[in-house]
Amino acid sequence: MTDRIILKNTTETIIRFSEVDSMAVVWHGNYVKYLEDGREAFGKQYGLGYLDVYRHNIMTPVVELSLNYKTYLNYGDEIIIETGLVDTLAAKIIFNYSIYRKSDHCLVLTARSVQVFVDKEGILQLTNPPFFTEWKEKLGLNTGES
Amino acid sequence: MTDRIILKNTTETIIRFSEVDSMAVVWHGNYVKYLEDGREAFGKQYGLGYLDVYRHNIMTPVVELSLNYKTYLNYGDEIIIETGLVDTLAAKIIFNYSIYRKSDHCLVLTARSVQVFVDKEGILQLTNPPFFTEWKEKLGLNTGES
Amino acid sequence: MTDRIILKNTTETIIRFSEVDSMAVVWHGNYVKYLEDGREAFGKQYGLGYLDVYRHNIMTPVVELSLNYKTYLNYGDEIIIETGLVDTLAAKIIFNYSIYRKSDHCLVLTARSVQVFVDKEGILQLTNPPFFTEWKEKLGLNTGES
């Protein structure tokens, strides 16, 4: 089963000295920041940023995260982060990510995150909150309603 | 298919203020540090620490990492990190992790990491390096040799 | 003018792999975490932790921080953090810090932080908030009142 990507953002960042470990490569945990950079750039482009969502008294915690490391990144490397929204009717936001080194377009990492909807009291939302269904409709995405 | 755990370490840590995000819970990327704490505590107990391995001119980069978040952690929470070595004959080190909140022993996170063996020139080792086979033998673990 | 220390805490921590940079020494910015560890251990011992203060609707942001690096720390080093409260009648909390490597008790860093009192609306408190004066009295410290 392959994820079907229905919306995509591409953004860039550069590796900081403080993100590199004693092997002179990016410490593997720091990639989680680049994925968040990608997700937020996606949110900015399509109006689904952290603050956009929070305005509806909804939070979208990450409940699953998986990362596959293909090669290394060094200090000063420029990277391209591709963040794709995965098609799903479940009350979830699923993203697929690919990170490329800019100089040679080498694939460095693929990743996938699953977020759920939780209200201010911390209650898990079992169906898509209204603002999200409206957001999908506005962008012409499948909301599961005929 | 369930992972079979053949060696286990249990260690503890406490959540720092700087690890908590604006939702007042641990930022999801910081769990990667706790997993590394667990892995290194395992290494210390059984003689498989980062420096033990490095002495053999071998590095063990993480190539796969998956995390499943069950609940939240707050500033000051004490946590228990259980790190289990998974039985495999492949030239890999696979760990399973469970993180519990100490106060109520609530399961907070499960995770799994896969590491490979790479030499100083960055060449992937397709079979277990000698020091690792010896380490397994010393601990009475299955090395795949009869 | 030397700071007069009126209360002191000593705590310990250990250097994480992710805190070391490509020079194989602790990245200089990570020391700010160890200072916060020291401050919070102080707060725990004397009842002046971040949550103790927050309960009075007061926050104590750091407004000045200075660090003097004496030598390096490596991955796995155990350190001793000494945190001393500086005598002052101003509406401030001033700490002095010394970090030592545990193995040889070598002085690694000295530092100093200044915190002020701010209420929930973000208004700077020009005099010590009542809870802080009471805290000083309880511990037999000089409150500036005869």
Added chain:
Amino acid sequence: MTDRIILKNTTETIIRFSEVDSMAVVWHGNYVKYLEDGREAFGKQYGLGYLDVYRHNIMTPVVELSLNYKTYLNYGDEIIIETGLVDTLAAKIIFNYSIYRKSDHCLVLTARSVQVFVDKEGILQLTNPPFFTEWKEKLGLNTGES
């Protein structure tokens, strides 16, 4: 005594979600990263980057760092980092920094760092290494030689 700035770089960055603490403002320790961003942008502009220096078998560890916090930064804020090289004949690199919020050009932080020259064996260089004197000459800066 005021520092005399003889070369200046201006760069920009944006506050990440993971850099904000539970008070919804940038955690005070994260500013050290922005200062490093400024220093590296300076190095890129004038040919004094970390890798430029390292090529001469010299490292330039930070030995003093002081920060003065003027106001807060929130998630998503864009900031301007001004990094100025301070005039000195000592065998040191001294930078002054000002960080501004871009939206209203409000001054957020001032800081100062002192770096020394250390060779590969970790020996402190008591006079400016040749590459640094040449770098100063090339840029028309005072090298202390008539």
